Amino acid sequence: RAKEGGRGQLFFYEPVMDEKIERRRQLGAELHGALERGEFHLMFQPIFDLGSGRVRSCETLLRWTNRRYGAVSPAEFIPVAEDNGQIVAIGTWVLHEACRAAKSWPDEVTIAVNLSPIQLRSTNLARVITDALDATGLPPERLTLEVTESVLLDDVDASLAALEALNQIKVCTTLDDFGTGYSSLSYLTQFPFQTLKIDRSFITDLERSPASIAIVQTVVDLAAKLGMRTIAEGVETQAQMDQLRRTRCDAVQGFLLAEPMPANMVEAMFAGDNPS
Ligand code: C2E
Ligand code: MG
Ligand code: MG
Ligand code: MG
Numbered sequence: 001r002a003k004e005g006g007r008g009q010l011f012f013y014e015p016v017m018d019e020k021i022e023r024r025r026q027l028g029a030e031l032h033g034a035l036e037r038g039e040f041h042l043m044f045q046p047i048f049d050l051g052s053g054r055v056r057s058c059e060t061l062l063r064w065t066n067r068r069y070g071a072v073s074p075a076e077f078i079p080v081a082e083d084n085g086q087i088v089a090i091g092t093w094v095l096h097e098a099c100r101a102a103k104s105w106p107d108e109v110t111i112a113v114n115l116s117p118i119q120l121r122s123t124n125l126a127r128v129i130t131d132a133l134d135a136t137g138l139p140p141e142r143l144t145l146e147v148t149e150s151v152l153l154d155d156v157d158a159s160l161a162a163l164e165a166l167n168q169i170k171v172c173t174t175l176d177d178f179g180t181g182y183s184s185l186s187y188l189t190q191f192p193f194q195t196l197k198i199d200r201s202f203i204t205d206l207e208r209s210p211a212s213i214a215i216v217q218t219v220v221d222l223a224a225k226l227g228m229r230t231i232a233e234g235v236e237t238q239a240q241m242d243q244l245r246r247t248r249c250d251a252v253q254g255f256l257l258a259e260p261m262p263a264n265m266v267e268a269m270f271a272g273d274n275p276s
Pocket of ligand 2: 059114146
């Protein structure tokens with residue numbers, strides 16, 4: 001069935017599209033009050049130092065279990081929360097809960113929290129972060145904020161200013177999903193990141209693509225020259241691990257090593273003296 005679209009072009013009517021829009025609308029409605037109903041919880045995925053094998057950091061991953069729709073993936077609900085502005089309140093809650101959890105971990109272990117572009121551009125970001133640190137007593141050096149590469153170039157000046165404000169309050173920053181956006185390697189020198197997280201797509205390809213090996217090696221070498229640490233995300237096989245060892249990547253994260261786990265399991269892991 002063809003319908004007349006805007007500007008006179010034809011488009012095909014797809015019931016699937018209506019369903020997606022309707023699902024988004026319903027999730028948006030359910031996100032209202034979700035914090036108050038206690039529907040969110042955090043999982044933490046360990047990040048291992050490749051040299052020592054010890055846990056050096058944990059990434060905070062938000063989970064939502066809704067009264068009507070059950071478990072909803074962050075890949076689905078975060079864009080909805082970004083569209084209707086709820087990500088700011090949710091993100092603030094995540095920061096507080098993450099810092100609170102990390103406070104009871106060993107001093108050398110840091111916590112990584114994903115930051116939405118909406119949060120990065122909010123004027124009071126530094127204040128919100130300082131509040132979370134003050135309320136929990138976590139030193140700023142133990143908090144790392146992960147920012148996705150794709151958003152940086154939308155507004156270079158604003159991104160730079162926001163990142164510098166974060167460095168000013170002494171928290172660390174990680175460039176997440178590196179390789180998926182459009183930034184050239186030379187762009188990296190302009191942004192004050194301490195860590196670069198190489199996107200899972202390159203890690204997945206390591207086993208069968210010499211090009212991916214070359215790309216990962218180049219990124220690791222350049223990052224080292226620029227004084228940045230590198231993390232490989234989404235490590236799923238021993239062959240990928242072996243390859244990453246050869247490239248002298250700093251740290252690894254992925255299902256092969258550890259899946260995201262609840263706070264009490266992280267504490268049990270550290271009680272066993274940070275196993276390798
Ligand atoms: P991300 O920041 O790149 O997080 C890594 C994602 O990869 C997580 O998915 C994690 O569970 C998954 N992962 C880890 N190891 C492996 C592996 O070996 N193989 C595969 N296939 N996947 C692996 P998750 O938890 O579903 O989160 C998806 C995305 O949602 C995150 O990507 C991040 O962009 C966003 N997100 C999660 N929590 C938050 C949050 O608190 N705030 C914001 N703004 N975004 C969040
Ligand atoms: Mg991340
Ligand atoms: Mg990532
Ligand atoms: Mg990713």
